[in-house]
Amino acid sequence: MVTFLNIVIAGLLLGGLYALIAMGLSLQYGVARVLNVSHGEFIMLGGLITWTLYTAFGVNPLLSLAICGPLTFLLGFIIHRTVFKRLLTSSESRGVFESNSMLASFSLLFIIQNIASIAWGPEIRGYSYLRVPVNLAGAVFGANRLMTLGFAVVIGVAFYLFIARTRTGKAIRAAAQDPAAAGLMGVNIDRVLALCFGLGAALAGTAGMLISLCYPVHVAMGLEYTVIALIVVVLGGLGSIPGSFIGGFALGIIGSVVTNIDPSLSLIAYYLIFVLLLLVKPTGIMGR
């Protein structure tokens, strides 16, 4: 019973992170139509910035959220304004834009990773913060990991409410459905798309900060998280934010079960699920 509880809680802890990462990517693809291959690089930036702030300046990692979030948001916003907006106007169809923007995001991966490796070097970085054991009905977990789950849920819910309840959220939803019509209805479409890309990057940066609480971070860590985010996003339905949230937790629990059997098999298991899903229901859990 305790092992079962252990596995489920470990899965939820992992799932919170996955959900956060996937929501960012889902927003970028669902609204801005950019299949952002460099998503993992923003995670890496979030993690390494947090590490630097903590080890060099002693800034509390949770406080560094107030720095990582806006910083990655700004970076994403500027990138969309300069790169993807130009691509959007020069591409003749949506299909062309999707493939061009994916390739552009791949070159961004190169650029961001290289700048990060100049700044931080190739070493694997880790720090210790809140590594105190907490007993949950017999299952023991680190406080830092529980903190991660709490943050992920709070940010996820807040984000959902933002999309579902606010005026800007409504504009985002309208832009996701039909950018041209939304533009005609008075939505400033360029601003909304850039906002979405920036918010996606900020979610990645936040996830990076949370990841650095539990795992070591390094310059080349991004790609693995990008692949996981892609799997979760397809699992939940491309472009569906609640879908990504649910898909993240589902994948987290699956991952935790598989890790219990053989840790090095988890990514392979994710991929098998991904293949099965594509065969049975390619539109994902929440897809139409």
Place this chain on the structure above:
Amino acid sequence: MNAVGVDLKKLRAPALLLVLLLLLIALPHARPGYAVVLVYTILMYIVLTVSWVLFSAPTGYVSLAPAAFFGVGIYTSAILGMKLPLPVVICIGGLASAFLALLVGALTLRLKGIYFAIFTFGLVELIKHFVLWYELKYTGTRGRFLLPVGNNTIYYVMLAILVALLLTTYFIKRSKYGLALQSIGEDEEAAAHTGINVTLLKIITFAISAVFTGAAGAIWAIRLTYIDPYIAFDVNNSFMPVLMAIFGGLGQLYGPILGAVVFSFLREVLITRFPYYYMLLIGTILLVSILYLPNGLVGLIQRWRRRIWGGQHANT
């Protein structure tokens, strides 16, 4: 006079290609050493790029699987390289990749384009981790060593693969299959309604393109001499062909070749000159070319040609 002019024009391109081929065959005798290594690296990228173009350009499905096929070729060579003669190993490498392509194609080519791109992107990571897991668990090693072969052998094998690939591409483009592929890219539903077996055609073309990528991987493995899953299944090998093709321009067959030649040469130079800033420079060049050269180098050349010679005509 007119008839002669037409005949000469028709002969010009094949004659030029033949001269180029002879020059390439003569190269190792004239300039042995680094030039050979540089040229076969460029040839390898041309093979990857053209075989990507063979499937993805007419159909419009962006495949990010080249690294998977390339890696399968590399591992075939690593496993069989010491047991079988080289040509057999290279053929098996190509066939193994084609088999993987058939499997992946049958699973995913019914899907929409974006799912296909995501799937093939993840495929590379999956195979990488699977091989790593298998090697650590069952063979107890992380990497493998290969017996080195002379540079000239690698060079001629790569050249032979390229020639075979170019001939295949040319004949497919000229045949009714090429037309059918083109129609899939323009409107898949309409193509299906005219009686084309859309899925089958896509799967077969995907497999044909994988043969050459796999064969190139099999010979490239020998150049590497040491391989492990991270080297063999490097995701860059998926994106490089796509980017080189776009960089050159997809409209004509010579566009991707030009893109591959210019870009792989640039890459070699940047890696040796600026090892620490190489990714930054490559990324910037790619980004700029995607943003400002939508039709690639070919588009740029055509624009210049119009500006220089076509001044008296209106630009339409």
